[in-house]
Amino acid sequence: MSVALDLQPDAAVTARALLERTDWSATPLGPRATWSPALSIVVDTVLDSQIPKVLMWGPDHVMIYNDGYSEIAGSKHPAAFGGTVPTVWPEIWDWNRRILEAGFGGRSESYRDQPMRLFRNGSFCDVVFDLFYTPIRDVSGAVGGVLCTVIEHTEREAVRHDLRRSNDRFRAAVAAIHSTLWTNSAEGRMSGEQPGWSALTGQTEAEYEGFGWASAVHPDDADASIAAWNEAVATRSTFVFEHRVRVTSGEWRQFAIRAVPIIDEDGTLREWVGVHTDVTEERLAQEQLREHAGILERQIRHRERAEEQLRQLNETLEQRVVQAVEERQAAEAALNRAQRLETVGKLTGGVAHDFNNLLQVVSGNLQLLLKDIAGNERAETRVRNALAGVSRGAKLASQLLAFGRRQALEPKVVNVTRFVRGMDDMLRRAIGEGVEVETVFGGGLWNTFIDPTQIENALLNLAINARDAMDGQGKLTIELGNAHLDDDYARRHEVTAGQYVMLAVSDTGSGMSPEIIERVFEPFFTTKAEGKGSGLGLSMVYGFVKQSGGHVNIYSEVGQGTTIRLYLPRSTEREDQEIEVDTGPVSGGTETVLVVEDDEEVRATAVEMLTDLGYRVLKAVDAQSALNVVESGIPIDILFTDVVMPGKLKSPELARKAKERLPNLAVLFTSGYTENSIVHGGRLDAGVQLLSKPYTREALARKIRHVVANQAQLAVARKATLKGPSLSPAAAEAPATVAAPKSGGTGAGSPTAEAGTKGTVLLVEDDGLIRMNTADMLKDLGYVVVEAGRAEDALTAIQTVPFDALVTDVNLPGMSGTELADEAREVKPGVGVVFATGDRHVAGVVPGEDARVTILSKPYGMEDLDAAIARVLDCQRVPA
Known part of the structure; x- marks a missing residue:
């Protein structure tokens, strides 16, 4: 296959340039914008490598290689870049076919000193390679290509061949002009007259015969000499050795030995010729020289090191003293600031807890009062004004918790560019027309x-502060960019080194002095006039960013304006979608609720609100009292408990013990300050339901119905699980999967409505047990089921799998069920939608308005499920 290149054929062109200029749309890989992340990453890795590498990707085996491999390709470069393996290397396609089959099968292979015959640089040539083949997997886990690392040894093998020929000629030309010349038989034994050896050692023929010569060798060297000699004889290689020999005077002398085999033209080894050379004085001189040289070298090195250290000490002594003092002062200041902020944070957390309890009493009673005065417009207005004051108080408490880093965060993966643009109108209304707003977005911003x-x-706080600093006239600049904080910066600013998204807000206002900057993040500190600010804005920003694992930096000069930079932790995950809030009418219930609250007034308010909603209410003053109620055997459906209470037994432990006694018990926590009992790392523990104080009657009603419905559906699922196979953790987290009906179907594994099936249902439910139970119901009813535990998996299924009905929970992580339904109906406008939820009302859904949409309340059984799907499918079958 030919590849369109925007360049003239040039062997010197780099692989990186070829990558950028190649028209990939003319290749099986398609345009680079459509390449998978795995392919893009491995291509960059290959091109950056200094070792010759070639990637063979896809079923057509398209070749992408680096500059090192271009030398392997020879004159086939650059035409080979982007070509296919059988087209570029037809002469070795049989070899490559077998290798690629193994690689795409997931097997790695390697070959050392592999000979090949290639056609390159205009002719066939024999080459020798080291080859290492590695399968490369795509994001789906399937093998997308095979990476080959190539090391050529052709020249090395040629040199070895020449050396072997040279050695053959050299072996017969050993110069042995010395009285220690000796010969051995082909088997390596000394025999016959050896005048040189006899003159050297005084041994007679009978004494040196065979291996008798070894008795003249020093006892410490004899065994090693015989072993080395036998190895040389066995391999027919030159013998090079040193050992001590007792000469005729009785003295031990050091000798260097060299012996070579004499081989006839037919390859027969005829004899060995060797020579002993006395190197005693030479070795002694060398040893003494090495010893003296070592001593001298160490002395010189020590002297140079001492001189260098002295020079550096003289040059930097004053600077290092100043730096050390500054670092110590900075560290002490940072420690004092951190301790001060930590102390204030603990104080504000406690204050916020008590304050939220007070607000809950006021808010709850005002909402109850609102019902009592219904129709009295003047009284209603006053109560609503009071409730607005409660909301402002709750915001103040939230700011205190944010500064103290003690609020329960609900983080999501956010695209900050889109987020800031979405706030544009809000910011402009907040800061007024007198302030010019400029936004600067860097390219390729991370989530x-x-x-x-x-x-x-x-x-919003930063923008309002900037407006006030400019007296409503000036320029506000919002800047977004990617940032990397290195180890040195992180060490000096108490932050973790790594990648961040930087959000900067700059103004042209009055600026701040160093003294003000030192205190600017303290709560209630403000430079504004009396009544113009609470002093909690920047402290809230500081606490929230720190709790989120980020960093805040402020730069300001008097008269020159201020820049505040927020460094937010980078995420490599896909952006979460905003969940739509249900605004329909609220409803109560008849279940029994155990309210656990140590504050008498808060407890009384909660009891009255729940009673007003129709619930039967029990109450307890602390966790131990509540556990006593649970163990008394009184039927309880819901445990509604404060998080922070006095006593040894804590609320999470109460919930655990209560669920052991009552497995179907629904649990809802409430608090104005959660400490660390159900919040870790600033985030709610998995599976925990929390209603923060102060809460409204509507929020309480919705939350209660949500936890009750989910618990009821879990109970149905558990009962069904006891009758069938258990759900493995892997199954609970699995992506979208297809299952055929258990009976009455003929299309097992086929996600289409075939003969004998009622149709195909896309089931979306994040709770693994509920999902498994509902899927079993659907299969028993004769449906083909496509399961998804996450909205992301469901979106993929919507694009790729034919289906007739969507059954989805409303409260999904990342994306609401209503948004998912909108996506499904864009792809397939006539599809039926069943919302399986604990809420009796779904935002945007009016019962009876659209026959293709219905609400299935949890808990539901098989008949309820079948009827709901039948309703939305029947309307599709009515003739137009």
């Missing part, structure tokens, strides 16, 4: 893992 509500508040 960040952050609480969207808190970052929105932070940006």
Whole structure:
């Protein structure tokens, strides 16, 4: 296959240039913009490598290689770049076919000193390679290509061949002009007259015969000499050795030995010719020289090191003293600041807890009062004004918790560029027309893992502060970019080194002095006039960013304006979608709720609100009292408990013990300050349901119905699980999968409505046990089921799998069920939708308005499920 290149054929062109200029749309790989992340990453790795590498990708085996491999390709470069393996190397295609089959089968292979015959540089030539083949997997886990590392040894083998020929000629030309010349038989034994050896050692023929010569060798060297000699004889290689020999005077002398085999033209080894050379004085001189040289070298090295250290000490002594003092002062200041902020943070956390309890009492009673005065417009207005004051108080408490890093964050993967653009109108209304707003976005911005509500508040706070600093007239610049904080910066600023998304807010206002900058993040510190600010804005920003694992940096000069940079932790995950909030009418229930609250007034308010919603209410003043109620055997459906309470037994432990006694018990926590009992790393523990104080009657009603419905559906799923196979963790987290009906179907594994099936259902439920149970119901009813535990998997299924109905939970992580349904109906407008939820109302869904949409309340059974799907499918079958 030919590849379109935007360049003239040139053997010197780099592989990187070829990658950029190649028209990939003319190749099986398609345009680079459509390449998978795995292919893009491995291509960059190959091109950056200094070792010759070639990637053979896809079923057509398209070749992408680096500059090192271009030398292997020879005159076939650059035409081979982007070509296919059988086209570029037809002479070795049989070899490559077998290798690629193994590689795409997931097997790695390697070959050392592999001979080949290639056609390159205009002719066939014999080459020798080291070859290492590695399968490369795509994001799906399947093998997408095979990477080959090539090391050529052709020249080395040629040199070895020449050396062997040279050695053959040299062996017969050993110069032995010395009285220690000796010969041995082909088997390596000394025999016959050896005048040189006899003159050297005084041994007679009978004494040196065979291996008798070894008795003249020093006892410490004899065994090693015989072993080395036998190895040389066995391999027919030149014998080179040193040992001590007792000469005729009785003295031990050091000798260097060299012996070579004499081989006839037919390859027969005829004899060995060797010589002993006395090197005693030479070795002694060398040893003494080495010893003296070593001593001299060490002395010189020590002297140079001492001189260098002295020079550096003289040059940097004053600077290092100043630096050490500054570093110590900075460290002490940072420690003092951190301790001060930590102390204030603990104080604000406790204050916020008590404050939220007070607000809950006021808020709850005002909402109950609102029902009592219904129809009295003047009284209703006053109560609503009071409730607005409660909301402002709750915001103040939230700011205190943010500064103290003790709020329960709900972070999501956020695209900050889109987020800031979405706030444009809000920011302009907040700061007024007198301030010019400029936004600067860097290219290729990363996503960040952050609480969207808190970052929105932070940006709004920074913008309002900037407006006030400019007296409503000036320029506000919002800048976004990727940033890397290195180890040195991280060490000096108490932050983890790594990658961040930087959000900077700059103004042209009055600026701040160093003294003000030192205190600017302290709560209640403000430079604004009395009544113009609470002093909690920047402290909230600081606490929230720190709790999120980020960093805040401020730069300001008096009269020159201020820049505040927020470094938000980078996320490599896909952006989460915003979940739509249900705004429909609220409903109560008749279940029994155990309210656990140590504050008497808060407890009384919660009891009255729940009673007003129709619930039967029990109450307890602490966790131990609540456990006593549970163990008394009184039927309880819901445990509604404060998180922070006095006593040894804590709320999470109460919940665990209560669920051991009552497995179907629904648990809802509430608090104005969660400490660390159900919040870790600033985030709610998995599976925990929390209603933060102060809460409204509507929020309480919705949350109660949500936890009750989910617990009821879990109970149905557990009962079904006891009758069938258990759900493995892997199954609970598996991506979208297809299962045929258990009976009555003929299309096992086929996600289409074939003969004998009722149709295909796409089931989306994040709770693994509920999903498994519902899938079993659907298969028993005769449906083909496509399962998905996440919205992302469901979106893929929507694009790739034919289906007749969508059954989805409303409260999915990352994307709401209503948004998922909108996506499904864009792809397949006539598809039926069943919302399986604990809420009796779904935002945007009016019962009876669209026959293709219905609500299935949890808990549901097989008949309820079948009827709901039948309703939305029947309307599709009515003739137009």
